[in-house]
Structure formats: C-alpha cells, structure tokens
Amino acid sequence: xxxxxxxxxxxxxxxxxxxxxxxxxxxxxxxxxxxxxxxxxxxxxxxxxxxxxxxxxxxxxxxxxxxxxxxxxxxxxxxxxxxxxxxxxxxxxxxxxxxxxxxxxxxxxxxxxxxxxxxxxxxxxxxxxxxxxxxxxxxxxxxxxxxxxxxxxxxxxxxxxxxxxxxxxxxxxxxxxxxxxxxxxxxxxxxxxxxxxxxxxxxxxxxxxxxxxxxxxxxxxxxxxxxxxxxxxxxxxxxxxxxxxxxxxxxxxxx
Amino acid sequence: xxxxxxxxxxxxxxxxxxxxxxxxxxxxxxxxxxxxxxxxxx
Numbered sequence: 001x002x003x004x005x006x007x008x009x010x011x012x013x014x015x016x017x018x019x020x021x022x023x024x025x026x027x028x029x030x031x032x033x034x035x036x037x038x039x040x041x042x043x044x045x046x047x048x049x050x051x052x053x054x055x056x057x058x059x060x061x062x063x064x065x066x067x068x069x070x071x072x073x074x075x076x077x078x079x080x081x082x083x084x085x086x087x088x089x090x091x092x093x094x095x096x097x098x099x100x101x102x103x104x105x106x107x108x109x110x111x112x113x114x115x116x117x118x119x120x121x122x123x124x125x126x127x128x129x130x131x132x133x134x135x136x137x138x139x140x141x142x143x144x145x146x147x148x149x150x151x152x153x154x155x156x157x158x159x160x161x162x163x164x165x166x167x168x169x170x171x172x173x174x175x176x177x178x179x180x181x182x183x184x185x186x187x188x189x190x191x192x193x194x195x196x197x198x199x200x201x202x203x204x205x206x207x208x209x210x211x212x213x214x215x216x217x218x219x220x221x222x223x224x225x226x227x228x229x230x231x232x233x234x235x236x237x238x239x240x241x242x243x244x245x246x247x248x249x250x251x252x253x254x255x
Numbered sequence: 256x257x258x259x260x261x262x263x264x265x266x267x268x269x270x271x272x273x274x275x276x277x278x279x280x281x282x283x284x285x286x287x288x289x290x291x292x293x294x295x296x297x
Contacts, residue, residue, distance in 0.1 A: 058288070062295040068288045075284055079277040086270050089263065 038077065046080065047073050099254070107250055113243045120247065129244045132237055134159045139234050150219045153226055161214065164233065176217045179229055183221075186232050 038044045050073040060066045104114060120126050138157045142148050154161075168178035211217050221229070 058292055059296050062291070065288070065291050065295060068284065068291055072281065072284045072288060075277055075281045079274065079281060082270055082274045082277060086267065086274070089267055089270065093263075 039081075043077050043081070047077050050076055103250060103253060107246060107253075109246065109250070112239075113246055116240075116243050117247045117250070129241075129248070131159070132240050132244060135163050136234075136237050136241060139230055139237065142230070143234075148223070148226075150223070150226075153218050154215060160230075160233070174212070175214070176211055176220065179217070179221060179225075182232055183225055183229055186228060 038047055051069060054060075054069040054072065058065055058069060060069065104117075109117070138160050142152055142156055145152065148156075164178065165175050168175045171178065173181065211220055218226075
C-alpha cells in the first residue's frame with residue numbers, strides 16, 4: 001500500500017468519482033426512517049400523487065401555498081415510511097418466532113429445555129456452561145478414585161460444595177437438611193415406604209441440631225451417603241449439560 | 256416463546272415516538288395550509 005499525503009484520512013482523501021460520491025452520500029443512512037429525502041421510486045411516485053391531489057383542491061398560484069403543500073406531501077411520505085417500518089418490525093418478530101418454534105420442535109426441545117433457554121435469555125446473572133462443566137469434572141475425578149474419603153469431598157470438590165450450598169439456599173434449606181432430604185427422596189423412590197432414620201439413644205428427632213460447619217456436615221454423612229448423593233447430582237448435572245448443549249446448538253443454527 | 260414474538264422494544268418505542276411527532280407535524284402543517292388558503296384566496 002502506498003502512503004501519500006492525499007490519501008490520508010481527513011486530509012484530502014474521500015471519493016473522487018461520481019459513483020464514489022453517490023455511494024458515500026449514503027454512508028450515514030442506516031434505516032432511512034427519519035430521512036427527509038425521498039428514498040426510492042415508490043416514494044417519489046407517492047409524493048407526486050399527493051402533490052397532484054392537493055393541487056387539484058387548493059389555489060397553488062401562491063408560492064407559499066405551493067411550498068406548504070410540498071411540506072405536507074413530504075411529511076406524509078415520512079409518516080407512511082415509519083408506519084411501514086413498524087409493520088416490518090412486527091412481521092420480522094413474528095417470522096423469528098415461527099423459526100424459533102419450528103427449530104425447537106425439530107431439535108426435540110422439552111419443556112425443561114425451553115424453560116432453561118428462556119432463563120438464559122432473560123437472566124443476566126445466569127451461570128454459564130463452564131460452571132456446570134467444572135462440577136462435572138470434579139465428579140469425574142473423584143469417581144475415578146477407587147475409594148474416596150471425606151477429605152476428598154472437602155478438598156477436591158470446591159465447585160460441587162458451592163453448587164449444593166447454593167441449591168440448598170434456593171429451596172430454603174440448610175446444607176445438612178438439603179443433603180438429607182435429597183438422599184431420603186432417592187431412597188424412598190428405590191425402596192418405597194422405607195425411610196431409615198438413625199437417632200442416637202436417649203434423643204428424639206427434635207433434639208438433633210444439624211451441624212453448620214462444612215467440615216462437620218461432610219463428615220456427618222457416611223461415604224456411602226456421599227456416593228449416593230454425588231450420583232444424584234451427577235445425573236442432574238448430566239441432564240443440565242445435555243440441555244445446555246442442545247441450546248448452544250440451537251443458537252448456532254438460528255439465522 | 257411469547258417474548259420472541261415481540262419486536263425489539265427499544266426500536267419500536269423510537270418508531271412510535273417518531274410517528275407521534277410526524278402526526279403532530281402533519282396536523283400543524285394542514286392547519287397552516289388552511290390558514291394560507293383563507294388568506295390568499297380572498
């Protein structure tokens with residue numbers, strides 16, 4: 001590329017040919033809605049038609065009347081243009097909505113996936129796919145071990161702990177009670193009617209205050225409990241990942 | 256699904272305001288034309 005003074009921005013550059021000048025005159029036109037100029041042949045035809053109609057009914061011999069009629073015709077064109085744009089906006093959104101619906105049907109979106117998509121669209125604080133992936137990796141790593149300990153849960157699963165703590169909060173439970181209710185729910189499904197509760201001798205159920213410290217909470221459940229609980233969460237996370245992947249694919253396919 | 260069928264509200268709002276302004280402008284211009292017509296047809 002040659003650099004000379006004439007071609008520098010703001011120093012004598014710019015279009016030289018007629019075609020270039022015409023083209024650059026439209027540089028600032030984005031949608032043209034507010035333009036006072038007539039934008040196409042159809043607008044010119046309508047402008048002249050309106051002029052004719054007025055001229056048939058008004059005394060156009062006076063230049064002020066003639067000027068006023070031209071102003072009215074111009075405003076009318078602008079008004080029709082903006083009304084057309086509003087209609088186009090509606091038609092465009094209806095078309096997008098139809099494409100949206102057809103695509104979701106084709107991709108076999110269920111109600112949960114559709115809800116998640118809506119949540120992603122409207123919630124600016126929505127935690128993204130990376131967040132779920134990090135938890136899935138932690139679960140994968142811990143399940144690779146032949147046997148894991150309470151320390152492993154505490155030290156190797158920070159995202160998982162953070163996730164279940166947040167989940168407990170959303171259902172207005174403390175973490176200990178949340179883990180307990182999830183395990184009980186799962187076990188009830190497995191063996192309907194049987195719920196095991198271990199209450200130390202000399203205590204009633206009400207006497208037992210659940211621990212608040214994360215170390216105590218983790219250690220209050222057996223490794224078998226943690227295996228079950230991690231499995232419950234793993235299935236949920238797998239489901240969420242599948243939905244997230246589906247929504248990502250869907251967004252890539254959108255026009 | 257319902258959200259998708261709504262147009263871009265920001266754009267739509269601007270167009271609505273522009274439409275209102277043009278409507279007012281047109282009414283004013285027609286009023287002025289009627290006045291001019293009265294003045295110069297005498």
